[in-house]
Amino acid sequence: MALLSIDIGGTKIRAGLVEGDQVQETVTFPTEAHKGAQHVLSVVVRASEVLSGYDGIGVACAGVVSEGKVISATSLLPGWAGTDVAGALREASGVKVTVLGDVHAHGMGEALCGAGRGYSSCLTVAVGTGIGGAFIDNGCIQRGAHALAGHIGHISTSYAEGLECSCGRSGHVEPLASGSGVMDRYEALTGERCDGREIDRRAQAGEQNAVDVLYGSARGLGEVLGSVANVMDPAVFVLSGSMTRSGKGWWDSLAQGYASSAMNLVRETPIVLGTLGDDAPLIGAAMQWRKEWQ
Numbered sequence: 001m002a003l004l005s006i007d008i009g010g011t012k013i014r015a016g017l018v019e020g021d022q023v024q025e026t027v028t029f030p031t032e033a034h035k036g037a038q039h040v041l042s043v044v045v046r047a048s049e050v051l052s053g054y055d056g057i058g059v060a061c062a063g064v065v066s067e068g069k070v071i072s073a074t075s076l077l078p079g080w081a082g083t084d085v086a087g088a089l090r091e092a093s094g095v096k097v098t099v100l101g102d103v104h105a106h107g108m109g110e111a112l113c114g115a116g117r118g119y120s121s122c123l124t125v126a127v128g129t130g131i132g133g134a135f136i137d138n139g140c141i142q143r144g145a146h147a148l149a150g151h152i153g154h155i156s157t158s159y160a161e162g163l164e165c166s167c168g169r170s171g172h173v174e175p176l177a178s179g180s181g182v183m184d185r186y187e188a189l190t191g192e193r194c195d196g197r198e199i200d201r202r203a204q205a206g207e208q209n210a211v212d213v214l215y216g217s218a219r220g221l222g223e224v225l226g227s228v229a230n231v232m233d234p235a236v237f238v239l240s241g242s243m244t245r246s247g248k249g250w251w252d253s254l255a256q257g258y259a260s261s262a263m264n265l266v267r268e269t270p271i272v273l274g275t276l277g278d279d280a281p282l283i284g285a286a287m288q289w290r291k292e293w294q
């Protein structure tokens, strides 16, 4: 049985047919978020019409999602909050629709079909432009009472003291350890704007500012993961996103930060790299559809 999965992001909308745990044919459209939520929704519906031969639709959607509707979204998608994604797709296609937040869908994909496969529980962490996370226990995504569960980027750490966060608070790990956070802090220190790869290269070459910014960010993130392990005790952490392509120094610093805060029983919890890349949310949205409708 084939399902259609649609990943709605701030810059692109990617749809693909999923059979089993394999993504087959895909199409991609620009989101054009500046044209407003109704336009974005019309692109999503068009994606569902371009592909055919599916029996249901799973959606991985930017923002916080509850019962098929977006209940909160960042400024990347203006007017997106309040959008009834499930309703629009149901009406257009006539099939059953499931909608998850994109970070939750990504987590479901990695937990069930990627690096977390075979573990009883899995905490996925995406460290890219921002930082997001998801906890999957026994194959089920944990959404929390307000669909907000998993927002690991918004945990406080002493390393991030005084840093302003995208959520409007300060001291959260996201502005410290996300890709944009690392670039901002390196620029503030040196006056030079470099991408994460260049800062990593400079840190590996021993440039002190790059070492301080990049490895300090990884230690702070590691400390946060250790604290999360103390509360949730996942069987494995699965990391993905651009920052995880940093070199050994980043990973060693992450491990040091983790060791500094994780309690003894969770000290050896594996921290591994995700394996599904961009397909993770498509596969995860399809897995969630099967959970709800099969």
Ligand SMILES: [Zn+2]
Pocket (backbone or CB within 6 Å): 153, 154, 155, 165, 166, 167, 168, 169, 172, 174
């Ligand atoms: Zn925050």
